[in-house]
Amino acid sequence: MDFGFTKEQESFRQEVRDFLEKKIECGAFEIISNGWLENSSQEFSKEMSERGWIGMTWPKEYGGQERTYMDRAILMEEMLTCQAPIAYHFLADRQVGPAIIHFGNDDHKKEYLPKIINAEISMVLGLSEPNAGSDLVSVKTYAKEEGDFFILNGQKVWTTGAHRADYIWMIVRTDLDAPKHKGISEFILDLKTPGVTVRPIINIAGVHSFNEVFFEDVKVPKENLVGVKNRGFYQLMAQVDYERAGLERLMQNYPVFVNLVEYVKKEKRNGQPLSKDPMVRNTLAELEVEYQIGRLFCYQVAWTLTQGRIPNYEAALCKAYCTQYEQRLSDAATRILGLYGQLMPGSKWAPMNGEAADSYLWSVSYTLQGGSLEVLKNIVATRGLGLPVAKK
Amino acid sequence: MDFGFTKEQESFRQEVRDFLEKKIECGAFEIISNGWLENSSQEFSKEMSERGWIGMTWPKEYGGQERTYMDRAILMEEMLTCQAPIAYHFLADRQVGPAIIHFGNDDHKKEYLPKIINAEISMVLGLSEPNAGSDLVSVKTYAKEEGDFFILNGQKVWTTGAHRADYIWMIVRTDLDAPKHKGISEFILDLKTPGVTVRPIINIAGVHSFNEVFFEDVKVPKENLVGVKNRGFYQLMAQVDYERAGLERLMQNYPVFVNLVEYVKKEKRNGQPLSKDPMVRNTLAELEVEYQIGRLFCYQVAWTLTQGRIPNYEAALCKAYCTQYEQRLSDAATRILGLYGQLMPGSKWAPMNGEAADSYLWSVSYTLQGGSLEVLKNIVATRGLGLPVAKK
């Protein structure tokens, strides 16, 4: 056991910090909650690419750096600390690239991996459908084989960032007769393909982040199928542990915590800093302990991946735990701010530029996205602890 | 709507208080948590009987007073406030008597009701079995018809008070072939019947409260069957709402709260009363609010019964809520007492005579007895809210 970082890791962290400090100094981006997911900047991603920070864990033969998942976690921790605008490459880097490496053929690898690594394309995930949220095997979007093509019809929903991306990585049904989970395949699709329509969904924070994506007789070349036909669900299950593992599930509203701690130190109540209020102290210390526990969970997953092992229940547990922490944080922040906790970004008198209230709205989604809290707990219990799966 | 008590109710409450004060003055009993359930005194029960406080809601034709359930709630609130020793008649008064009134024949009524009302017999409930806890329909104790008798074989468990009671009111299987819930009947049985063996179970507080009760070829006269053969489960379901409704589910460890509030006012920490500690204040105030909510829940159920209506989900909800409160109370009490919170009754230096620690042990059972928390929540959701019952 060892809870320290190596010298190389420390110096890598410093390198990332230096880079980010310079970017912040020159006003490249603002430190704002959810910025990592909402702020897409091809320019910024290209700069990261130049430093080898996209696809950094991938094999060298695909242009990667073969660095460890620990290094990637360090990179992410720094990026998330200041909520750097990494949305352009984030999903492709975290998930699509590794999926292509695992399941794609040589053409896929040649076609997409360099573009991902060079920040030339942006990708999103098309998983959920109106009647397939937590229950992904129920996807109905159907790809019918016709000659060299699949003809795609159906609809995705909650597709984050589809309005600014180039490609969508999706699961669709390719066999209507097989058992649900044995008739799903994975595809990659250019969002500019005729027949694809992206419609915005405005979330309760008033932001366009989600989309509906409609497919009407979309001609998809057969080579866009990735991996084995009708094995898509199993392929996907192997991928989601990467999705669930990251510090991005702990730090989505990290600036709220940092700013809150600073705020209570400065803000006076009854002639002394708000930080001297015992309820405030207890609440913030509790959040700090919970945060540090979450951080250890995240690094534990990164360490497991670094060992070349796939996390068992740990990734699901980590996400379940961390997103609940983020919710408690936003709730506590609004409470500690009192009446000011109501004020939204841009409002006069809003402390922390309204991030507390804003994050309280966003936090609803934290325990839903990428597997609801309940589904994740089921996974921990059944896959992790070996409890029996209930008959349905 | 009206949240006050009538003059008659107020004066009845005062009557009960006066009675109790006198009993306490002359040292008839100690005010100690769980006393209502653990302390059985036929003498005390007889005094209550003389005042018409046993069977007080029952019809006059059966010796009752036809008083309202509100009056009974008031009586119980006062009894529980000082944890009067009512165990001798409690279960018969609350549950067995009403069951006999509903389902018994004239002989049953003549035989048992006067004895219950006069505190001449003590009764317990024999429901759970080793493989039928929350899942009562799985009882295996079997009563086989033979001439004028049933021959009883099997075992009950968690039978509170069986070691000091005269009769057991039980559910047993009378049809091995019918669907589980259609082969159960209700019986009343003299615990002195040959073939009945009562074995103590010591609980984690070191107390003999539970028992195992074994039945080996016990000859039960046919007239001991109450109600309709094989309808026992349905009869029972109609009874449990009475079981779940009472203030005894809120006030099992009531003395802990009273004593704790007094303790923190007197005990000094850092030169001022412990009650000035903001965490202590917040915790105790939270408990007080929760207690008052629970009290309203209990009175709401009593009011519903007084209206002649059977509570729908409210009784289950009330018990689920109140027993969780009792658990939080005992936990908070031990914490507020700090190192002293470890000390058990009889220990030198134990504040509140060790009731905090003792109640922390007892509290384990609060959310299990008479329907586990989880089963109660299922009932609220399905019966109360109409959510669908999951297929099994």
Added chain:
Amino acid sequence: MDFGLSEEQEILRKSTCNVMEKECPPAFVKETIKDEKGYSPELWRKMAELGWMGFIFPESYGGIDGSFLDFTILLEEMGRACLPSPFFSTVILGGLPILEGGNEEQKDELLPPMINGDLILTLAITEPPGKYTPDGIGSRATKSEKGYILDGTKLFVPNAHIADYIIVVARTKDGVDADGITLFLVDAKARGVTCTPLLTIAGDKQFEVALDKVEVTHERILGDIDKGWHIIEKIWPKVIVAACGEMVGGAQQTLKMTIDYAKEREQFGRPLGCLQAVQHFCADMVADVDGCRYITYQAAWMLSEGLSCVKEVAMAKAWCSDAFKRVTKQGQQVHGAIGFTEEHDLHLYYKSAKKWELLYGDSWFHREAVAEQMGL
């Protein structure tokens, strides 16, 4: 004790509910929140015609002299509908202080038009310290020839932009005590009054009201000089319980929407409500909602009966603040992603719960009051 509604109360509840369902559906709420005014003058007029503004005011001013308990039923239905309107600020924050502290001329002048729906009122109490206590009041009222000159900054003033009068709580004596505070009826259009909107989580209209040498005549003083805080203290329990009334309705509606959704929505091949996790969420929500209802109506009943109920009022707000919020959080979790969209209605309640939690003291604040009452 009687936990049920009387026949009259049931009629009141039902008729209010009907009006709200017809006139204030979720689409109306969302539209109105986005509108700069933040209310519909047409609906406002209807509410006046129904006698709502005068519900708890004496008949002599055109009111109907209803009980505060019955009034809470009205508020519950408004909360259930998430009604955006200046009702709370006009009737509770504005009307009650006038009724309590005003002289006969002021009452005759202001209450009838308020009851008729011709007058919108509000109260400016909070200042940058963000408190509801006398030590949070720093705005100065300086004596002048004609009366007083007001200076200061008020925050979180509801509906200041549409109010005719703003009741301003200001200091006529230096210090931090209750003594020395006076209430002034300030014409919202008076020179020196500047209202700047604040953007709030629930989209309700709250304002910064800057007072820069605002002149107020002697006639516009409400109650006795230096004794204004007494008026606030008198009405404050009603303010809090009224807030709780709205919370009861909001919590109830959130529960209803969630149960309906759990019954309809299929997942894993069966209704969502089959899942034990969802069932237990819903069971917990019922405890929260029923708790809100009983503890609130208990306080409202005591207020109606004129009984002392400092503790009961604090308990109501302490419980409702946490419980309504929990209910909306669990409701969101059961709804899943659909509830996170602006298009869905659930967020109205999620936001509303946070608003009501923070207004008039959260559970920390009110538990401290309960502790006080417990003699701690």
Added chain:
Amino acid sequence: MDFGLSEEQEILRKSTCNVMEKECPPAFVKETIKDEKGYSPELWRKMAELGWMGFIFPESYGGIDGSFLDFTILLEEMGRACLPSPFFSTVILGGLPILEGGNEEQKDELLPPMINGDLILTLAITEPPGKYTPDGIGSRATKSEKGYILDGTKLFVPNAHIADYIIVVARTKDGVDADGITLFLVDAKARGVTCTPLLTIAGDKQFEVALDKVEVTHERILGDIDKGWHIIEKIWPKVIVAACGEMVGGAQQTLKMTIDYAKEREQFGRPLGCLQAVQHFCADMVADVDGCRYITYQAAWMLSEGLSCVKEVAMAKAWCSDAFKRVTKQGQQVHGAIGFTEEHDLHLYYKSAKKWELLYGDSWFHREAVAEQMGL
């Protein structure tokens, strides 16, 4: 970072676990708790032979100079077994202050027999105020001819009845500060020492130790006069993390028992573990247990490395206090009535969690320390 055990650590864990399983099964624990001594001299001897008492002591005294990190593994296994023994009081509360503050003669005299299992030690720090801070120390040490005379009442002193020496924390200077506190090695059989047992929830042996004019010679002063608190401060992080180590093991075992039970026990015609409520309970328990493990080992590692870790130590105890307790509560709920019987083993952990929560500061106490470290 490395979250795994090294090969050596795994061997240590496994061999300790084997010893505990063989020598300290639940039946042994229950029997020993009921015994007045509260430990088994035979097992004590075996533990000494295995080198456990000398694990973190220098080889020069017969120890094996192991790391505190590895030592935590040992403690985890003891906690998993709920081992009743004077190990904690002897080695951590007794041995560490001697190692830290003793002079060479004292160390030579006391550490080798302690390491050999021939000496049982304990620490008497807490007094009626129930605190672990200097202002909680009021026992007086008055200068005499031969040394000092001790007077006072110590509480919650573990294993005082079997201890050879009690390290007594007393004031050599009036006041409430750390300065003026001195440690004394008191012969437990000395005149004026009276030990009265306290009945504790976990059945561990804690005592009131009354000191009535107890004479202590100069040779029995541990460290410098008036500077004894420095020794306490030095060893205290290890005391806390050692407690956390035991809690990790206890929590882990509770989880294991609960999962096993959920798999075996049938209810409603299928294993209990099929129920989503039970599954979610168990998932929550895993988060608690894994959290205990990582946060504790992080602190233990930092102690081993000699790094400053005031905050990490406080975080560990803050988390473990709440988490272990939650785990045992949920474990009890899953087990149902069977877990409420003395016959079952689960209550050992339920009680142990409450004990460890209250010893050495609960989560309120340690969160306050975290707040301090956050600069709040």
